Amino acid sequence: MTELGIGIGWRPEIAEAVEALPGVDWVEVVAENICADHLPDSLTWLRERGVTVVPHGVSLGLGGADRPDPARLAALGEKAVALGAPLVTEHIAFVRAGGPLTATPLLEAGHLLPVPRTRDALDVLCENVRIAQDALPVPLALENIAALIAWPGEEMTEGQFLAELVERTGVRLLVDVANLHTNHVNRGEDPARALSELPVEAIAYVHVAGGVERDGVWHDTHAHPVPPAVLDILADLASRVSPPGVLLERDDDFPPVEELAAELEAIRATTAVGMRRSAGARGVLPDEVRVGVGTAHAHGARSLAPAPRRAVGAPLLIGADARASGGPMPSAAPVAREVTDPAPREGARQRLAVTQAALLSALVAGTPVPEGFDTRRIGVQSRALAAKRAGVVAKVAPELPEILGTGFRPAFLAYARSRPMTGGYRRDALDFVEHLLLAGRPEDPVARRRLTEWWQDRSGSRPPGRATRLVRAARHALVRR
Numbered sequence: 001m002t003e004l005g006i007g008i009g010w011r012p013e014i015a016e017a018v019e020a021l022p023g024v025d026w027v028e029v030v031a032e033n034i035c036a037d038h039l040p041d042s043l044t045w046l047r048e049r050g051v052t053v054v055p056h057g058v059s060l061g062l063g064g065a066d067r068p069d070p071a072r073l074a075a076l077g078e079k080a081v082a083l084g085a086p087l088v089t090e091h092i093a094f095v096r097a098g099g100p101l102t103a104t105p106l107l108e109a110g111h112l113l114p115v116p117r118t119r120d121a122l123d124v125l126c127e128n129v130r131i132a133q134d135a136l137p138v139p140l141a142l143e144n145i146a147a148l149i150a151w152p153g154e155e156m157t158e159g160q161f162l163a164e165l166v167e168r169t170g171v172r173l174l175v176d177v178a179n180l181h182t183n184h185v186n187r188g189e190d191p192a193r194a195l196s197e198l199p200v201e202a203i204a205y206v207h208v209a210g211g212v213e214r215d216g217v218w219h220d221t222h223a224h225p226v227p228p229a230v231l232d233i234l235a236d237l238a239s240r241v242s243p244p245g246v247l248l249e250r251d252d253d254f255p256p257v258e259e260l261a262a263e264l265e266a267i268r269a270t271t272a273v274g275m276r277r278s279a280g281a282r283g284v285l286p287d288e289v290r291v292g293v294g295t296a297h298a299h300g301a302r303s304l305a306p307a308p309r310r311a312v313g314a315p316l317l318i319g320a321d322a323r324a325s326g327g328p329m330p331s332a333a334p335v336a337r338e339v340t341d342p343a344p345r346e347g348a349r350q351r352l353a354v355t356q357a358a359l360l361s362a363l364v365a366g367t368p369v370p371e372g373f374d375t376r377r378i379g380v381q382s383r384a385l386a387a388k389r390a391g392v393v394a395k396v397a398p399e400l401p402e403i404l405g406t407g408f409r410p411a412f413l414a415y416a417r418s419r420p421m422t423g424g425y426r427r428d429a430l431d432f433v434e435h436l437l438l439a440g441r442p443e444d445p446v447a448r449r450r451l452t453e454w455w456q457d458r459s460g461s462r463p464p465g466r467a468t469r470l471v472r473a474a475r476h477a478l479v480r481r
Contacts, residue, residue, distance in 0.1 A: 004245025152372025159197025205245030238274025
């Protein structure tokens with residue numbers, strides 16, 4: 001039987017490093033960053049070596065009030081097929097709000113936002129998950145997210161919420177121990193209690209990542225080393241269940257390959273310690289503990305001989321039949337098609353839509369903070385969202401920081417305070433440049449000419465006329481109501 005083992009998040013910036021890292025059994029790729037019909041050469045090469053590749057989605061918004069977009073589901077399924085993936089993963093989060101359900105402009109968060117742990121939200125989430133399961137060609141696993149803010153009036157703990165989600169849908173879980181740590185610091189939630197309430201038999205794999213604390217708030221940056229506190233939670237989890245896979249996430253400020261290798265080794269050792277703790281309590285030492293987690297492929301650098309491939313048709317354990325505390329894992333909950341679950345209660349989607357739209361509008365459009373939320377934390381989250389927008393726009397349109405220099409970031413943050421994102425990041429970049437040009441900026445004529453040429457190359461032959469400008473001004477005014 002084959003498990004996922006120890007893996008790392010594949011990113012273009014560290015593609016060569018990932019290929020060279022010893023002991024990488026599998027990788028995870030952000031689904032929205034690849035095309036099914038034109039996979040990056042690095043991923044193709046890894047697959048040829050027998051390294052499993054799992055697509056990880058960030059834009060479905062299954063925790064939102066709207067039903068999942070069929071086009072997004074189809075695209076995710078196509079990528080899973082192209083990669084030969086044994087499963088796909090997404091998040092328990094909402095990423096957009098507004099639109100027809102609230103008769104307000106559709107707003108994009110550009111980030112994963114927490115779902116209220118209420119009956120309404122759970123009902124809607126369960127139906128959205130079943131829709132996704134029916135549309136996807138492989139099993140689905142969902143990740144718990146990190147949160148800076150807490151919803152007022154929540155009715156369940158995170159563990160209870162996830163346990164009922166699994167029971168009602170049969171969905172797998174991607175447990176992010178770094179996010180459990182984040183929610184411990186930011187929301188006072190006990191990671192051990194969350195793990196004790198989780199159905200460990202449903203765990204598909206585990207995420208590990210680093211972050212940083214600023215002014216008493218933990219930021220799940222994926223750009224810092226994994227702290228000891230996160231490894232402690234990983235050890236606790238591994239003492240309860242032998243995880244089918246553990247993956248290191250790193251999204252920015254990439255360190256040298258030697259540091260990545262050291263973090264992977266620390267993850268491997270921590271997982272083994274947790275498993276030994278469980279096995280020692282029962283007086284047994286399972287094979288997985290003796291050899292360490294993640295020896296399925298023993299993948300190394302390109303100069304090494306190709307790692308053995310997983311046999312066609314061989315089972316890849318992603319929860320069911322894996323080992324729980326060193327013994328046979330109970331079967332996971334039945335798949336969604338075998339679960340009889342009622343539709344959301346009448347009005348649940350509408351009620352959820354209203355609350356999510358009010359929160360997102362406060363975060364990205366400066367409208368009043370809904371009652372019951374921590375105003376200070378809303379401010380922290382709002383600034384974090386704007387900073388992320390600036391960072392992603394700088395990546396998708398690298399010419400803009402080059403043209404604007406040090407003025408790019410302050411100009412974008414000022415723009416973001418009054419201009420919510422209503423489309424993707426490329427659209428956001430175009431709207432930002434249009435905003436600057438209509439305001440006669442930048443003052444430097446050379447920079448303004450270069451910015452105009454950039455805009456024309458990507459948006460059209462000339463800036464919008466007066467009528468178009470009036471329509472857009474009205475749209476922004478409506479958003480801020």
